[in-house]
Amino acid sequence: MPGGRHVEAVSDVRFDLAPGQCLALVGESGCGKSVLASALLGLLPGNAETAGSARLADGLDLLAADERTLARTVRGRRIGLVPQSPAAHLTPVRTIRAQLEETVRELAGVPKAALRAAAEAAAERAAFPADHLDHHPHQLSGGLAQRAATALALVGDAPLLLADEPTTGLDRDLVHRTVDELRAHTRDTGRALLLITHDLAAAERIADTVAVMYAGRIVELVPAKTFFGKPGPRHPYARGLLDALPERAFTPVPGAPPELGALPAGCAFAARCPLPPALAALAAPGGPPADRDCRTRLPLLTEGVACHHA
Numbered sequence: 001m002p003g004g005r006h007v008e009a010v011s012d013v014r015f016d017l018a019p020g021q022c023l024a025l026v027g028e029s030g031c032g033k034s035v036l037a038s039a040l041l042g043l044l045p046g047n048a049e050t051a052g053s054a055r056l057a058d059g060l061d062l063l064a065a066d067e068r069t070l071a072r073t074v075r076g077r078r079i080g081l082v083p084q085s086p087a088a089h090l091t092p093v094r095t096i097r098a099q100l101e102e103t104v105r106e107l108a109g110v111p112k113a114a115l116r117a118a119a120e121a122a123a124e125r126a127a128f129p130a131d132h133l134d135h136h137p138h139q140l141s142g143g144l145a146q147r148a149a150t151a152l153a154l155v156g157d158a159p160l161l162l163a164d165e166p167t168t169g170l171d172r173d174l175v176h177r178t179v180d181e182l183r184a185h186t187r188d189t190g191r192a193l194l195l196i197t198h199d200l201a202a203a204e205r206i207a208d209t210v211a212v213m214y215a216g217r218i219v220e221l222v223p224a225k226t227f228f229g230k231p232g233p234r235h236p237y238a239r240g241l242l243d244a245l246p247e248r249a250f251t252p253v254p255g256a257p258p259e260l261g262a263l264p265a266g267c268a269f270a271a272r273c274p275l276p277p278a279l280a281a282l283a284a285p286g287g288p289p290a291d292r293d294c295r296t297r298l299p300l301l302t303e304g305v306a307c308h309h310a
């Protein structure tokens with residue numbers, strides 16, 4: 001960062017994603033979801049550092065791969081990306097049809113005579129209306145640009161699809177249609193889907209596993225059935241996210257996440273957590289405060305949850 005400042009945007013993340021499975025990565029704005037996706041695709045800014053490994057099934061370590069490998073064999077081919085800001089990823093001076101035809105030709109090797117039909121089929125898969133194919137990106141609404149980006153991401157039939165907020169700007173029906181399409185694209189064909197989303201309803205619809213991120217760390221990694229059903233998640237932040245849903249308590253998690261450059265010593269969620277006050281009341285007289293660990297020790301993900309008191 002400018003001024004030599006160093007920020008750990010994502011730390012200690014570890015998960016597996018099997019063929020046919022969907023992992024939903026959820027968490028508030030700024031918690032590191034997109035940075036994680038960018039790291040997997042080698043799309044972080046040049047001054048960013050990564051450590052560790054991220055292996056595809058064929059053994060390729062994405063964090064160790066060089067730019068040439070990533071550009072020629074990974075992006076679009078082994079990993080499809082639905083980017084968070086589709087407008088920024090579409091080429092402004094070319095129509096959606098031209099971009100789809102080019103991508104179909106490059107990634108699917110479709111011959112010239114079949115390009116038009118293949119591009120139209122690709123658009124249809126993402127519910128992109130055929131009568132808008134000859135538009136330029138700036139002529140599209142946010143929702144249509146989103147669908148164009150999704151159509152482009154599906155073309156390469158990559159074994160892993162990374163979808164970063166693929167339903168932003170879509171109305172409820174289209175959210176369902178889009179996530180169902182992404183799901184069908186993966187489950188029915190043995191592909192894997194990493195879905196980054198704020199939309200817990202979308203996650204509930206299609207995820208097998210939910211990873212909850214807070215301040216750059218996964219604080220809970222749990223089967224979706226457990227997360228959305230009984231007994232529900234164990235991390236107080238994960239429970240807070242669910243309670244914020246309109247169909248549940250509709251109570252937002254109070255406060256805001258800490259600055260990544262100024263994380264507290266212990267649990268990053270402690271300042272917003274409903275547990276410490278409750279624990280304080282239970283502390284033995286004269287003994288250490290019951291929330292001492294929360295304030296001094298970083299909770300690591302153990303058996304699916306990173307909380308000293310879950």
Ligand SMILES: Nc1ncnc2c1ncn2[C@@H]1O[C@H](COP(=O)(O)OP(=O)(O)OP(=O)(O)O)[C@@H](O)[C@H]1O
Pocket residue numbers: 001007009027028029030031032033034035036045084198260
């Ligand atoms: N290029 C960058 N330089 C410095 N900091 C960055 C950069 N990109 C992201 N960050 C920081 O990394 C953190 C994580 O950002 P990220 O975009 O991954 O969040 P997110 O979870 O995807 O949020 P949203 O839901 O809003 O998309 C943020 O606090 C952001 O300030």
Ligand code: NI
Pocket residue numbers: 033034035084164
């Ligand atoms: Ni993001």
